[in-house]
Amino acid sequence: MIPFIIDGQSVEGKEGAHILEVALDAGIEIPHLCYNESVKPYGACRLCLVEVTRKGRTRMTTSCNHPVMEGMEVFTKSEKVLRARRMIIELLLGMCPGDKLLQEMAADMGVYDVRFKKGEKDCILCGLCARVCDEVVGAHAIQFASRGDRREMVPPFGEEATNCIACGACVVACPVNVVGMKDEGDERTIVRWKRTLKMKQCKVCGNYFAPWFQLEKFREKAKLPKDFYDTCFTCRS
Amino acid sequence: MVRLSSPQELEKYRDQILSKRKPNQPLITVCGGTGCHASGCHAVVDAFRSVLQEKAKGNGIGLRVTGCHGFCERGPLVIIHPQKVFYQKVKPEDVPTIFQDTVLKGKVIESLLYEHPVTGEKVVSEEEVPFYQKQKRMILGNNGSIDPTQIEDYLAVGGYRALAKALFSMKPEEIIREVKKANLRGRGGGGFPAGLKWEQCRNAPDEIKYLICNADEGDPGAYMDRSLLEGNPHSVLEGMIIGAFAIGSHEGYIFVRHEYPLALENVGLGIQRARELGLLGKNILGSGFDFDIKISRGGGAFVAGESTALMATIEGNVGEPRAKHIHTVVSGLYDKPTNLNNVETWANVPVIINEGADWFGRIGTEGSKGTKIFSLVGKVNNTGLVEVPMGITLREIVYDIGGGIPEGKRFKAVQTGGPSGGCIPDSMIDLPVDFDRLTEVGSMMGSGGMIVMDEATCMVDVAKYFMNFLKDESCGKCTSCREGTKRMHEVLTEISEGRGKPEHITLLEELGWVTTEASLCALGGTASNPVLSTIKYFRQEYEEHILNKRCPAKVCRALLHYRILPDLCTSCGRCAKACPENAITGVQKKKKEKGEPFVIAQEKCIQCGMCFETCKFDAVEVQ
Numbered sequence: 001m002i003p004f005i006i007d008g009q010s011v012e013g014k015e016g017a018h019i020l021e022v023a024l025d026a027g028i029e030i031p032h033l034c035y036n037e038s039v040k041p042y043g044a045c046r047l048c049l050v051e052v053t054r055k056g057r058t059r060m061t062t063s064c065n066h067p068v069m070e071g072m073e074v075f076t077k078s079e080k081v082l083r084a085r086r087m088i089i090e091l092l093l094g095m096c097p098g099d100k101l102l103q104e105m106a107a108d109m110g111v112y113d114v115r116f117k118k119g120e121k122d123c124i125l126c127g128l129c130a131r132v133c134d135e136v137v138g139a140h141a142i143q144f145a146s147r148g149d150r151r152e153m154v155p156p157f158g159e160e161a162t163n164c165i166a167c168g169a170c171v172v173a174c175p176v177n178v179v180g181m182k183d184e185g186d187e188r189t190i191v192r193w194k195r196t197l198k199m200k201q202c203k204v205c206g207n208y209f210a211p212w213f214q215l216e217k218f219r220e221k222a223k224l225p226k227d228f229y230d231t232c233f234t235c236r237s
Numbered sequence: 238m239v240r241l242s243s244p245q246e247l248e249k250y251r252d253q254i255l256s257k258r259k260p261n262q263p264l265i266t267v268c269g270g271t272g273c274h275a276s277g278c279h280a281v282v283d284a285f286r287s288v289l290q291e292k293a294k295g296n297g298i299g300l301r302v303t304g305c306h307g308f309c310e311r312g313p314l315v316i317i318h319p320q321k322v323f324y325q326k327v328k329p330e331d332v333p334t335i336f337q338d339t340v341l342k343g344k345v346i347e348s349l350l351y352e353h354p355v356t357g358e359k360v361v362s363e364e365e366v367p368f369y370q371k372q373k374r375m376i377l378g379n380n381g382s383i384d385p386t387q388i389e390d391y392l393a394v395g396g397y398r399a400l401a402k403a404l405f406s407m408k409p410e411e412i413i414r415e416v417k418k419a420n421l422r423g424r425g426g427g428g429f430p431a432g433l434k435w436e437q438c439r440n441a442p443d444e445i446k447y448l449i450c451n452a453d454e455g456d457p458g459a460y461m462d463r464s465l466l467e468g469n470p471h472s473v474l475e476g477m478i479i480g481a482f483a484i485g486s487h488e489g490y491i492f493v494r495h496e497y498p499l500a501l502e503n504v505g506l507g508i509q510r511a512r513e514l515g516l517l518g519k520n521i522l523g524s525g526f527d528f529d530i531k532i533s534r535g536g537g538a539f540v541a542g543e544s545t546a547l548m549a550t551i552e553g554n555v556g557e558p559r560a561k562h563i564h565t566v567v568s569g570l571y572d573k574p575t576n577l578n579n580v581e582t583w584a585n586v587p588v589i590i591n592e593g594a595d596w597f598g599r600i601g602t603e604g605s606k607g608t609k610i611f612s613l614v615g616k617v618n619n620t621g622l623v624e625v626p627m628g629i630t631l632r633e634i635v636y637d638i639g640g641g642i643p644e645g646k647r648f649k650a651v652q653t654g655g656p657s658g659g660c661i662p663d664s665m666i667d668l669p670v671d672f673d674r675l676t677e678v679g680s681m682m683g684s685g686g687m688i689v690m691d692e693a694t695c696m697v698d699v700a701k702y703f704m705n706f707l708k709d710e711s712c713g714k715c716t717s718c719r720e721g722t723k724r725m726h727e728v729l730t731e732i733s734e735g736r737g738k739p740e741h742i743t744l745l746e747e748l749g750w751v752t753t754e755a756s757l758c759a760l761g762g763t764a765s766n767p768v769l770s771t772i773k774y775f776r777q778e779y780e781e782h783i784l785n786k787r788c789p790a791k792v793c794r795a796l797l798h799y800r801i802l803p804d805l806c807t808s809c810g811r812c813a814k815a816c817p818e819n820a821i822t823g824v825q826k827k828k829k830e831k832g833e834p835f836v837i838a839q840e841k842c843i844q845c846g847m848c849f850e851t852c853k854f855d856a857v858e859v860q
Contacts (some may be wrong), residue, residue, distance in 0.1 A: 031805035043560050046716045046755045060754055065560050080754070084717075087751035115744055116724050125713065144713075145556070147538065149723045151713030 006074040013068035020048050020063040023076065030063055030076050030087060031105055033092075033175050034126035037134045041065035042127055046088050047105075051075040060084065086111050093117045099176045122178040125151055129170035129179060139163050139217075142193060143171070161193040165214035183208070202232035209233065240515040242523035244401035247392075250514075254389045259558045263298045263340060264318040266381065267327075270464055271499055272304025272621070277328075278302075281313045284332035296339060298302045301390075304468015304623030307622035308368050311351065316363060316381065317790060318807040323363040324349040354618055354640055371637050373600065373626045375608050376584045380468035385503045388510040390798035392473040397516055399587035403479045404524040407590075412483040413439065416586065418594035420606045425451055425542075425579025426657065426683045427759070428605075428672040434576055438566040439484045448481045448489035448528075449551075449570065449577040452500065453535050453542035454530055456655025457706060459686040461610040462580035464622055466493065468502035469584070470488035470507035474530070476586035478517060484576050489528060492547050493502045494535035539656075539710035543758050545569075548713065557712045558758035579684070582612055599685035601627035605671035609682065615652075615689040618643050624770045627671040631661065634670065635689055646691040650774070654683025656710075658764035660696060670777025679770040681763065695792035696775040697782050701729040718761030720753030725768055734795040737783035742772060791859050794844045801835050801848070805856035808832030812848035812857065821848060 001012040006023050013022035018041055023030050033045040041064035050063045054072040063113060075081065089106045094114040096102055099122065106112065130142050130153060141164035145154050155161030166188050171179045180191030186208045189196040197211035211234035219228060258572030267273075267282050285300050293537045306314050311325035316341045326334065327349060350359040351366050360366050363381070383390035388420060391397070403412055438446060450473060454462040465473060477489055493501050508530055511517035521528045528795050533551045535541050541556035548570040551558040567717040569575025585607060601607050605627035611634070614620045618640030631651055635641065642648050650660040653670075659680035661668060668674055672682050690699065703784040708722035726750050728741050749765030756762050772779060781787045801812070802820070810825035813835055820842050823835030835846065849857040 042714075043757060044714045044716070046757075049755055058569070061562075062560065067562055084751055084755050088716050089748060091716055091724065091751075094724070095716075095720055115740075116727060125719075147713045148709050149712040149713065149719060150718065173287065190421075228708075228731060 001069045002070050004068060004070065004072045004074065007076055011157060013050065015068075018064055019052070019066045019068060019074055022064065023074070024095060028076060031109075031123060032064060033105075034128060034195075035064040036128055036132070036173060037172075039128070039131040045092070045124065045126055047085060047092075048086050049081055049088075051078050051081055062199045072231060082109075085109060090114055091116075092124060093160050094119050096124055096176070098122060099178075100177050123153060123175065124176055125153070126175060128152070128173040128175065129153060132169045132173040133164075137165070137167055137169050139165050139167070141165075141195075148173075155193050155195075161190070164190060164193055164195040165217050166190050166195055166197045166211045167214060200229060202235055203230045204235040205232060207232060207234075240513070242515055242520070244405050245520060247397060247516075248520060249402055251392050251398075254393050257753065258393060262318045263296075264301060265298065265335075265340065266301045266303045266318065268304075268306045268312060268314040268317045268381070269302035269385075269613075270309070270312075270380075270468055270860045271460070271716075272305060272309030272464075274313040274499075276309075278313040281327050281332060284329040284666065285336070288332055288336045288500075291818055292336065295439040301384050303383060304385045305377070305622060306363075306381045307372075307374070307377055307464070307624070308366070308619065309621035310619050315349075320768060321362045321364075322362065323351060323366060323391045325351050367640065368450040368621070368623075368638055371629065371633055372624050373608050374624045375588055375600070376581065377467070377468075377610060377622060379472065381465065383469060385468050385470055386506050388471060388507065388514065391469070395591070396471050396587075397475055399590035400475050400478055400516065401522060403482055403590050404522060404526060409439065411482045412479065412590070413644075415594045416483070416589060419589045420591060420604075421582065421585055422579035422605060422672060423579055424585070424609065424684070426654070426681070428682060431578055431582055432577070434566055435480060435484050437564070438486075438574050441567045443574050445488075445573045445574055446484055446486040446572045447575040448477060448484065448486040449544075449546065449575060450477055450489070450491040450580055450583055450719040451492040451547060451577055452491055452497070452504075452541060452580045453547060453753060454494060454497075454683065454684060455539035455542045455581075455710070456657075456684050456686045458614050458688055459612050459684050459723060461499050461612055461685050461783075462498050463623055464558040465580050465584055465610075466491075466497070466504050468503075468835035470504040470585060471511065472584045473504070473580055474507055474511055474517065476532065476583035478521065478528055479590060480576065480578070480583065480584050482526055485544055487529070488558065489530040490533050490551055490570075491530060492535060492541075492551060493532045494541075495537055501532065501534065508532070537694075538712075539706075539713045540758075540760055543760060546758070547577065548575060552735075555712075556753070557714055558760075560757060581685075582723060602669065602671045604673045606634050608684055609670070611685045611687040613639050613687050613689070615687075616642055616646065617689040625670070628669045630667050630669050632666045634687065635666070639689065639729040642689070642691050648689070649692050649694055650690045650696065652680075652688040652690065652699065652767070653686065654681040654763075654766070656707050657681060657687040657759065657766055658683045658686070659708070659766040660690070661770075679773055681765065693790050693792070694791035695731050695733075695788050696771040696778050697729060697788070698792045700728065700768045700771045701733055704729055704764075707760065707764045711764075714859075715756045715758075717752050717755035718757070718764060721748050721756070721761065722764050724748055725752070725765070726851065729768070732779065732782050733788070733793040735782075735786045735793075737779075737786075739783060742776070742779055745769075745772060785860075794846075797844045797846075798839075799837055799842055799844065799846070799848060800860065801837055802856050802858050803834035805854055806834040807854050807856070808834060809853075810835065811851045811853070812837075815847040815851040816847060817847065818843055 003012045013028045032048040043062045043065045083186045094116045097118045141161040171181045182189045199208035215229040311847045313327045315324040315327045421431045422428045488799045546556040546558045565575050610624045652660045704726035708726045711718045714718045749769045752765045808826040813821040820838045824833035826832035
């Protein structure tokens, strides 16, 4: 275990851990958007900035991907950090003025006005949907395209997400809830990626419980028998 | 096919090459750099070829198409050896006369000589050309003597001697010590001590190490690396092989931006020829050391020049930078220790090995040793590539080498370091140029772009131009860089279009602050420099735009006010015909009638400037 200090409080983290997860475990709040414990840190939103002093040098850096190091001192609420965080949330709000979560976070930081032309986006480009799809699910159905202010999260070439198994992981992972999943009759749609798949019906209870495509993928991967998913999860237990 | 398997064989081969080249042999060299391509050097080369074919077959008069000489303003450049007569702006029509008079009879053609723009003095040889006099062409100098496609030309000027010395007379640790002692700092922009980087990479515990040459050169207006790779690719290759030996790497990459086809071709050819001769590949010169190089091409993104983004690109991933909590010398390409250096940095290595760190250390300043190649462009008489010792002043570069500002206009500022750099005003023209001095004043050395600006340059427009570039080139990952550059560009557009508000300057400063402090990589980290440095040194200009809705340099279209001066107007009516908005009315002069002065209806005027361009009597005033 590696000991260090956050805001004057002694904490310790495992080898390979990062500042943010240790802070959150210790009950120290650091605002964050693109961090999720199920995937590797990405460092895109820049909200989790902290000041780190080590070996006489102080740097402002993202806490989600800064490795824990012995003897370092972390400041999560210094003037510089607060100033940067306020500007970042203002920029995010300017990009997606309609997002409730952003509005709340901004209000918490005392930011109410956006001094720029209001944008009309809803996606905050945190990448969690793609990261979860890549690292946890392994479907690789969506990815970032284009750069700069034209950056967006899309299925390949903006067409149908043919790798998507409609598992809904991206829906859950999205901090601002802009992906959306709809079940209508025997169809499930992941709204943002315009992916609609037919669902399989349980032999026992008759409910549509998961998409055929998804179940087939699981069956292949885990080498399960053909009738394995004829019964839904609820009925099987 | 000769294959050299020892330093002795290398020297023997070199002697053979030299013995076939007599010092007073007649030779015509034509610069084949991309700058001269654009001025039409190919037609000149073809003209020489046909003249030689016709009139001098078997006469032993050589024709060599060489690398870039640097004086791109005056291309096509032709030098007649052995007299070393320097001809500039040569046209294909001049070729027969050059052949008859200069090549055959040694007579100089006055009209093709370089003429000093102020004194009118004509100069015969390259060394006497004022453009070259304050330069120290340690790295670029050989370009003019070699055909980049002929490795024998490089050998003839002493090429690969440093490699033999490094492999056979020095140990890797010694080489690193020498490079550290020379204090060679990275020429790509970071200015990080190369020797230290090499040492860190060498010490990283892994059998497999990679070496990379960064030839992505994305700064608008910068073409130093291009000319080095096009004009003398072997100087870079030699540096890389020495570096690989010092670090313990056996696999290298040259990452060339896709937009440099000639560089790609020449460096590819160089690699092939070096392999054939045993200077690259397995058992180099019989030393037992293996090292080979692959070429990787960029995909058209400025951000791919950032070292971690570059490595991601080589791996086949999107060129997005990553956090450098763990440095690339420890874990870089394919998670292996990787040493990345810029083209010009690599080209300095053979010089340091040949001449020694002490010799190298005598050039330049305390903190910045050696020379730097700058692309001197913009409002300056002599545009081109200049190589100068560190510590030379901006004044010397702009006036002595650059020949001053054209059309007698006033010098206003010089922009260094590309989109990551800043503007330095005329009050600081005596600033010595080196890494630290430039950073101190709010700019940076960068890769060597140097854009000269005169009184007709609007500094708000300059900031807007760079912001537009950066917002397009940002990879888009970090909120601070993506949104910061976008909003800075937005505010600058508002200011340049007459909608500036007093609070905009503070807003720009705040946006600039957060973009620098919160971004992941150097693109975001330096993006605010063009804005902040122009605000720092040219605040009044911003205020003029915002408070008085005026652009003093008369650049920002929306703030221009066109007016016809009634005293000068001859009523010819040309402006009215040219106006796309039919905004100009008046009574046209007829044979016997005088007519009346024309007037521009301000509400219809779109400030296109056509009337100003069309008027032959200077009667249109722009304010």
